Amino acid sequence: MLSPPLSPRIRTNLLRWYDGNHRVLPWRAPELRGNAYAIWVSEIMLQQTRVAVVIPYFQRFLARFPDLASLARAPLSEVLRQWSGLGYYRRARQLHAGAQWLLAQAEGEFPRDFAAAMRVPGVGRYTAGAVLSMAYGLPLPAVDGNVRRVLQRLAGRALSPASLEKMAQSLVLPRRPGDFNQALMELGALICLPARPQCSVCPLRRHCRYQLGCGKTSAAMPRSAAVPVLKTLHAHYGLLRNRRRIWLTQRPASAGWMPELWELPEITADQCAAFGVRLRLRHAITRFRIDARVHPIRQLPQPGPGAWFLPAEAAALPLTGLTRKILRRLQFLKPG
Numbered sequence: 001m002l003s004p005p006l007s008p009r010i011r012t013n014l015l016r017w018y019d020g021n022h023r024v025l026p027w028r029a030p031e032l033r034g035n036a037y038a039i040w041v042s043e044i045m046l047q048q049t050r051v052a053v054v055i056p057y058f059q060r061f062l063a064r065f066p067d068l069a070s071l072a073r074a075p076l077s078e079v080l081r082q083w084s085g086l087g088y089y090r091r092a093r094q095l096h097a098g099a100q101w102l103l104a105q106a107e108g109e110f111p112r113d114f115a116a117a118m119r120v121p122g123v124g125r126y127t128a129g130a131v132l133s134m135a136y137g138l139p140l141p142a143v144d145g146n147v148r149r150v151l152q153r154l155a156g157r158a159l160s161p162a163s164l165e166k167m168a169q170s171l172v173l174p175r176r177p178g179d180f181n182q183a184l185m186e187l188g189a190l191i192c193l194p195a196r197p198q199c200s201v202c203p204l205r206r207h208c209r210y211q212l213g214c215g216k217t218s219a220a221m222p223r224s225a226a227v228p229v230l231k232t233l234h235a236h237y238g239l240l241r242n243r244r245r246i247w248l249t250q251r252p253a254s255a256g257w258m259p260e261l262w263e264l265p266e267i268t269a270d271q272c273a274a275f276g277v278r279l280r281l282r283h284a285i286t287r288f289r290i291d292a293r294v295h296p297i298r299q300l301p302q303p304g305p306g307a308w309f310l311p312a313e314a315a316a317l318p319l320t321g322l323t324r325k326i327l328r329r330l331q332f333l334k335p336g
Ligand code: SF4
Pocket: 150, 153, 154, 191, 192, 193, 197, 198, 199, 200, 202, 203, 204, 205, 206, 208, 209, 210, 211
């Protein structure tokens, strides 16, 4: 654990750096300051997803569902449609369920205390701490992957979740807790990088045991988990057209992956042998890289549930991200 006298300097240095260097991001816009709903949406979207990917989704989502009530009252299919392409669809379902729960139980307002926030479906310690500190100024820690890495390097050793929480709580600045939490996250995202921390330009370098230990010992320096290697999957899809319509099929509600989303009918490698390849593309999703081939077919290799859709109708469906990408490449859908 850090020695207590270091803490004030860490806070001051970190916040000074943050004030002069933080990125301009839509969820940090002045008009959204104190907007717990918008911060909640951004925090859910940012889980396991890069900032650059999240930005357009966040902007479209807020334009379509400007407040918690509008999200709660929207059909799940519309929420999934807005989420289409962002991946980890469970997050969209939980956000929607949480909004409905809050509308029914808390008059549509995100709770203002930690215990109540933890009762919202899909909200865990991190999300509760992030939203309450950023929206309402509560002095709560918010330990995500970036913060975990920064704190462990500051401490010079691996820390248990409880110790990390305690350390973050001891550092969080009561006067600006939301900015302080964001500053730690920002430092992890821009300077204290997993593989190559930029210690020479870090505002905390004088207080960091990882940096002070550089060149002396590596034993006390917690290493980041190895970046997982994406596994490649090969997929074949049938492209069945009927004049201006296209055949799409809906994944079953029981599917473990992207339930109830719409996609092109999947066919096996054997079934597609008789057809040419109209399009081939790669698509990354969670831990997988999909090598997808699209084959023009005249009929389905086997009967299956589905329906014909015109372009405007398909655009309004909750499509898988891969299907939306394919239909845009084929110019069946307009670029988004
Ligand atoms: S000095 Fe280096 S290791 Fe320490 S917090 Fe800064 S970037 Fe990370």
